Amino acid sequence: MRQEKVVVALDVGTTKIVALVGNLIGGSIEIIGMGKGPSHGLEKGVVVDIGRTVSSIRKAIEEAETMADIKISSVYVGIAGKHISSINNSGTVSINRPSRTILADDLRRVVETAQALQLPQESEVIHIIPRQYIVDGQDGITDPVGMTGTRLEVDVHIVTGSITAVHNLARCVESLGIGIEQIVLEPLASSMAVLSSAEKELGAILMDIGGGTADISVFRGGDIWFSKVISIAGEHITNDITVGLQTPVEEAERIKKTAGTALVDSVGDDETIEVATIGGDGRKIVSKKKLSKIIEPRVEELFDLAMQEVEDAGYRDLVPAGLVITGGTSLLHGIAEFAADRYGIPARRGNIPEGIHGLSDIVESPIYATSIGLLKYAVESRDFKRQRHKKPGGSLITKLFDWFRRIIRG
Ligand SMILES: Nc1ncnc2c1ncn2[C@@H]1O[C@H](COP(=O)(O)OP(=O)(O)OP(=O)(O)O)[C@@H](O)[C@H]1O
Ligand SMILES: [Mg+2]
Incomplete structure (x- = not known):
């Protein structure tokens, strides 16, 4: 039986906002809905006016819902801006169990050690992407689960962003009652579409x-x-x-x-x-x-x-x-x-890759590379930083902030 799953990409750009609904069928993506409108409320890729951004997003989401005939409950949303920075780091753990077999849990442990570093002030982690694993000195391994070894190392790429910028973007989406599957660095998304x-x-x-x-x-x-x-x-x-x-x-x-x-x-x-x-x-x-x-x-x-x-x-x-x-x-x-x-x-x-179907006039323009890439990301990513902002309604801090704002406004 063919597995089908609907995913939604939301590209909140400086000039336009795009919501793209994709139906994942096996390894390919069929675009079944699209909403697009001018973006108001962003400057240089960053939300500066929450109210205007929310109404721009709402319009794109509603249009996509109508075209795809679905109710959108969660999205993969892109993030960009000057506040983004990235570093490479590495981590090591030893495998002590008698069989020396590497388990999925060891991957989580080793990535955790690679994450232990001083973050720039006021910033939070957006991605932790393993670039390679090294088992007992042998490098270039992408998936060491099932291998045997005593020492497991990982090289990771860590992307961070300003807490304020990340939370403002999240709040815009969540205030529409839409959950966030994941916030994704836009260039990372675009790369999945065109490289x-x-x-x-x-x-x-x-x-x-x-x-x-x-x-x-x-x-x-x-x-x-x-x-x-x-x-x-x-x-x-x-x-x-x-x-x-x-x-x-x-x-x-x-x-x-x-x-x-x-x-x-x-x-x-x-x-x-x-x-x-x-x-x-x-x-x-x-x-x-x-x-x-x-x-x-x-x-x-x-x-x-x-x-x-x-x-x-x-x-x-x-x-x-x-x-x-x-x-x-x-x-x-x-x-x-x-x-x-x-x-x-x-x-x-960059050209849009194979394996994308439906609404081909859209799929072919570089204007949609980020949105298409977000859909591909949903399918292919090996990112360890998943489901950061999952619940509509947001984090405790977001809720407290909103509660406080309501009180001030009376
Ligand atoms: N045919 C064209 N020739 C030159 N420039 C173009 C053309 N079509 C679109 N553009 C320019 O592309 C820009 C919009 O690109 P895009 O839709 O990728 O931006 P965005 O995702 O909204 O913004 P950002 O990624 O910076 O937040 C506009 O400045 C527009 O003038
Ligand atoms: Mg863009």
Whole structure:
């Protein structure tokens, strides 16, 4: 008999919120519902206005419920923002039982020892991902259960985030009576959607360039090694166009998508576009070269910052598979070519993997990479940090806070 299970992904982005309902059938995912709306209440990937965020989420959830004809009771929700940091650590335990057989419980014990470290102030653990196990000195083991040995070691990647940012996001979801299966680092989710296992194994950089942030992560040996968030993305390019061409934001956004490019040299000197003027219903003619000269330096700044982070972390020479770009801004004309040319590495836009069916027009856009990745995460993850915020209604602290707020408001 085929096992079926419904899972829901919630991507709370800076520019848009997406709720995606997936039906897991065996190893494949069928998308059966989708809700999407503009996001209000976030800045640079972080909730700054709970009320507005809640109503944006509600709209996406209700739309997805209607399309899939289900009631959504829990979600996998993505998190990003500058407050995220990550470190690698390791732990060791000895196996003392006479048989020396390694049990699932030993995995939990060894991961626990790897978790014993001083966290940055005001932060909490979001993920504890085992990168490899080592049994009596033999490394590269992904699942040691059933093996025999006396010494079990683990290398883990630990992702932490600000307690406030994590709780505010959780509260937004839980206040709608929806439980959280797990909070998932967005780049980790996106990687599951767009990186091939060969790329992850060999070493690759993933950049999810959205509206408010660009999330960079480095994968090697099949797992995430490094992640960092940069606060420059699509909205900054749009803002520069608004100022540079003296045009309204919506118009800047439109021409960025339809006529913008990251490659100044690809534009002829005589190419022009028509744009709206500010504060009137007038139109004016602008050179396309001028538009590209506004865009290219921002893209350059963004990639320079990203590559510097990768360099500083010591991974610049460990990513032979190069750069994979996803998120809405990956749709900017010439962006992958720009990066490939500037850094002399392979660069491509990420494609959505096989094994995803239904609503294929959605599935194919990089705008949905995080949501699709969240669904894949639900299926594939080996994360030890599971079901952190499970109950609708939230943690005790959340409840106390809400109770206190109600009293203040009378
Ligand atoms: N064809 C296009 N060309 C250039 N930019 C585009 C195109 N389509 C979308 N974008 C840009 O992509 C950005 C939105 O991307 P995305 O939906 O991935 O962001 P988000 O997930 O809401 O934000 P974040 O991940 O930063 O919180 C916007 O800035 C938009 O202008
Ligand atoms: Mg995003």
